[in-house]
Amino acid sequence: MKKNKKSALEEKEGIHLNAISNEASIARIKNFRKKQPSVASLIQDINSGDKIALSRAITLVESKNRTHLAQANQIIEACISNKKNTLRVGITGVPGVGKSTFIEALGKYLTGIGKKVAVLAVDPTSSLSSGSILGDKTRMEALVKDENAFIRPSPSGDSLGGVARKTRESIILCEAANFDVILIETVGVGQSETAVHGMVDFFLLLKLAGAGDELQGIKRGIMEMTDTIVINKADGKNKQATKLASIEFTRALHFYPPKENGWIPMVLQCSALENEGISEVWQTIINFKKATLNSMYEKRKYQNKFWLLQTIEDNLKIRFYEDDAIQEQLKQLTVQVMNAKVSPFVAAEQLLAIHQKELK
Amino acid sequence: MKKNKKSALEEKEGIHLNAISNEASIARIKNFRKKQPSVASLIQDINSGDKIALSRAITLVESKNRTHLAQANQIIEACISNKKNTLRVGITGVPGVGKSTFIEALGKYLTGIGKKVAVLAVDPTSSLSSGSILGDKTRMEALVKDENAFIRPSPSGDSLGGVARKTRESIILCEAANFDVILIETVGVGQSETAVHGMVDFFLLLKLAGAGDELQGIKRGIMEMTDTIVINKADGKNKQATKLASIEFTRALHFYPPKENGWIPMVLQCSALENEGISEVWQTIINFKKATLNSMYEKRKYQNKFWLLQTIEDNLKIRFYEDDAIQEQLKQLTVQVMNAKVSPFVAAEQLLAIHQKELK
Known part of the structure; x- marks a missing residue:
């Protein structure tokens, strides 16, 4: 203990x-x-790849304590870099699809070929479900023990914005600690997939072959974000169903507009449990990187810009909605607006005037 | 001159x-x-269906003059209502698809069966292209002369938010003036389709049958918003191509997640020029209304709420980005953030602190 x-x-x-x-x-x-450890020594240790220092720094990032946050900001500023030899991979899929087993298999494969792998998660519900995702580390027993792997459960936090921010800062720290591949898992609650998509180079959708309409369970917007669909549990008696699902997904992908970077998403099959098809998944990610290298680095730049503006705009909104002078008025006006008693624009003007006064 | x-x-x-x-x-x-006319007499005249009063009120809504806007707000507040016998239909399609001809054919069909039809437009570029959309009213010559039709070109304005707001207020005014069907046209520049989708009951995508891959030209997200695809110019030697395109679009629609209101989007064919298939389009819209009535009224409530929050949030952003103290700093920090010299979150904090100070 x-x-x-x-x-x-x-x-x-x-x-x-x-x-x-x-x-x-x-x-x-x-x-x-x-x-x-001082901030300076943490920075030094992170840069030398020390996992304990990395953990401590992430704890500072996740803290609500102002002193800790100031320290976290110092560390982030020192660690931020433009490293191009890293890959950030987002992995989503509904519960039961075998994400943990898949991530463990992919992670072990990667450490096996000499990579350092960090596993992070974005799960805004994790504080409620007490860390269902990655919380049960026994599910990744082999990877946890691997000295070239680093696993960190989702930060807890009430808002997706907060969780996403912390995860994004953790990516910076992991890359500073010389991890080459960052796997970011999400369960796809609410907008969390969009948040993860906004911080990764490659976005992977994990699916299962089932009996019915394979597309039924797919959330709006996911298909357009997906760079590759991987059908997991393609083993035993599932093999035939996987083949059929693969055909259906391939056809479905064709019906989405082409991606700007020219990449054509594909459908792969694997059995994480039997360790089959994992190297093909990695090869596809490598092919993606080769094929879209320039646009990948451009995308990172725009992801940085996106997070700058997103953070600003989120904070402006938080400041408004948490304004005590607004809350009661907003509640009443919303009901009136919904029932077409007041125009949304007139109501908005009234509320903005109250907020403006409050700030002054 | x-x-x-x-x-x-x-x-x-x-x-x-x-x-x-x-x-x-x-x-x-x-x-x-x-x-x-006074505000009071404008309101009275609008309610009695006077098209000149309606036009004048919309001009007030579109004005940049503060006195006019105050008058506009008064009129809007008096005109806003919960009328359930109206239908708001959004129509999008790329230039050349025959939107004007289609709208004229549908409009004439509707006045022919005793409806009053208003045609509005959301085209954020119209100020630049000097009103390409609906500006050339000769394209709707028959409808313009129809006493039961009211046609208004897109308000000009530099931002989509502004144009959308004005159009949304115009809908309120048109409905107060007893127009039963409001057709809202958009060319689909940038996010304008999303804005129109957020103010209508039914969203119609107008397409042409072409030679190649029919799906190529479809913008991301449009298919998920579409309640019905209408393939126009299904006449003469186009008939065969239309049939093929119809099959392809039907298949494509199947690959999108089902809509929450249970409506299954379909593909129709028409020739606006030869006035064929127009009544079928209207029948489909009526079927949609019957099938989704309750969720349609609920949707309107949430559209109202959406516009309230959207307007608030847009204004918070505008106030921030137009803050003189911010602009230079934002420009510099954006470059640094994009090039991973500063973390987006740290930069955001700095900028928010400057803005906060400025407001106080």
Whole structure:
């Protein structure tokens, strides 16, 4: 129980009645405090690939404490870079599709060919479901133990915006710690897929072959974001169904407008459980990178810009909707607007005037 | 040189030495001013279906003059209602697809069965292209002369938000003036289709049968918004191509997720020029209304709410981006963020702090 050694309880236990005069204890505590790494040493350790320093920095990023956040910002500013030898891969799929098994298989394959792999997650519901996603690390037992892998569950947070921001900053830290491949998992609740799509180079949709209409369960907009569909569990008696699903998805993809970067999304099959088809998935991602290299780097630039403007606009909205002077008025006017008693534009003007006054 | 007559120079020319003593002129001007209708009389006339009053009110809505806008708001507030016997139909299609001919054919069909039809447009580029859309009213010659039709070109305005707002207020005014069917045309520049989709009950995509891949020219997201695809110019030697295109579009529609209201989009054929298939288009819209009545009224409520929040959020952004203290900083920081010199989140914080200070 490594964790207990660092807990507050452990420290208290060490302080006996005669603690104050216990020079040895005081020295030990002082020494422990000194060991809390400085921002500078965290940065240095991250750059040398130290996973503990990386973890600590991500904890600062995820903290709600202002001091921690200021430290986090310093670290981010020092770690941000323009590294081009990294790949950010988004992976989505409904629960039950085998995301954990797939990520473990892909992760192990990658460390096997000499890559360093970080696994992050965007799951805005994780605080409620107490970390269903990646929380149960036993599901990735082999990858967790792999020294070239780093696994971090989804940050908790009430808003998707917050979770997305933290994950995006974690990508910066992971890349600074020399991880080459960043896998970002999402369960696709609400807009989380769009958020993940906005921070990755390659977006992968994991599917299962079922009995009925394969397209039924696909959320609006996902197909247009998808760079490749991977049908998982293509094993045993599923093989025939997988083949049929593959044909249907391929046809479906044809009916979407072509991508700007010229990439034609495809449908692959794999069995994460039996470790089949994993190298083909990676080869496809590599082919994608080769085929779209320039537009990939351009995309990263525009993703950076997108997050700048998105953060600004999110904050402007938060400041408005959290304005005490607005809340009651907004509630009442919304009902009136919905029932066509007041025009939306007139109501908006009234509310903006109240907010403007409040800020002044 | 019509324009010159209205210029400031021309006016000066008209003021002769004895102008001030010209009692007849003064009386005429005073009389003209008196004739400018009051807000109260405009409201009354709109409600009695007077097209001139309707036109004048829309001109107030489109004005940039503060007094006019205050009057416009008063009129809107008086005209807003919960009428359920109206239908708002959005029509999109690329230039050349025959939108004007189609709208004229549909409009004439509707006035023929006793409906009052208003035709509006959302074309954010119209100020640049000097009203390409609906501007050339000769293209709808028969409809323009129809006393049960009202045609208004797209408001000019630099932003889609502004154009959309004005069109949405015009819908309120047209419905107050007892128009039952509001046709809203868009050329689909940028996000204008999404804006139109957000203000109509039914969204119609007009297409042409061509030689190649019919889906090639379809913009992302349009198919998911479409309630019905109408293939126009299904006449003469186009008939065979139309049939093939119809099959392809029907198949393509199947590959999109089902709509929440249960409506299954379909593909129709028509020849607006030969007046064929127009009644079938209308019958489909009527079927849609019958099949989705409750969700249609619910949708209107949420469209109202959407426009309230959208207007608020647009204005918060405009206030930020037009803040003089922000502009130079934003430009510099955007470049740094794009090139991964500064984190988007840190840059956003800096800019928000500057803006906050400015407002105080």
